[in-house]
Amino acid sequence: MSYLVILFFVVLYLLATFFFHIPALVALVYGVLSLSCFVAYAIDKSAAKGGRWRTSERTLLLLGLLCGWPGAVLAQQWLRHKSSKRSFRIAFWITVALNIGAFVYFSMHYAAPDIGTEVAPIEL
Numbered sequence: 115m116s117y118l119v120i121l122f123f124v125v126l127y128l129l130a131t132f133f134f135h136i137p138a139l140v141a142l143v144y145g146v147l148s149l150s151c152f153v154a155y156a157i158d159k160s161a162a163k164g165g166r167w168r169t170s171e172r173t174l175l176l177l178g179l180l181c182g183w184p185g186a187v188l189a190q191q192w193l194r195h196k197s198s199k200r201s202f203r204i205a206f207w208i209t210v211a212l213n214i215g216a217f218v219y220f221s222m223h224y225a226a227p228d229i230g231t232e233v234a235p236i237e238l
Contacts, residue, residue: 116187123184123214130217134225144181151182155189155196162195171202179209 127144130136154177158169174196178186186206190197197203 116191119210120184120187123217126214126218130221130225134221136221136225144184147177147180147182148185148188150185151177152185152189154182155186155193159189159193159195171196171205175202175205175209178206179213181213183210183213 127136127141151174154169154174158174160166161168174186183206186196187210189195190206196206
């Protein structure tokens with residue numbers, strides 16, 4: 115199911131880009147923060163194995179909320195980290211829903227909509 119949420123978001127992003135002209139910077143932000151979040155999970159997993167200082171769950175959740183959740187989903191699946199603690203998973207999916215909701219809201223209210231605009235006829 116986790117991969118389906120990423121796929122759903124990619125489709126949602128592409129639709130928003132088509133209809134609302136979302137700037138490419140948004141994709142860059144999601145990409146950079148997803149990579150950062152994945153790295154944070156990997157560092158925390160390594161620290162857990164080595165008995166070292168851990169990254170707080172609050173920090174991991176915040177990174178996910180701030181557009182890094184696709185990287186967190188991949189880290190949870192590939193690294194098997196933070197994938198079994200029920201309370202964390204619930205909080206995590208709430209942050210994912212909040213992020214997607216914010217993405218939809220900002221796409222619809224602050225982007226340049228193409229819906230309902232007239233298209234000039236193509237002349238041959």
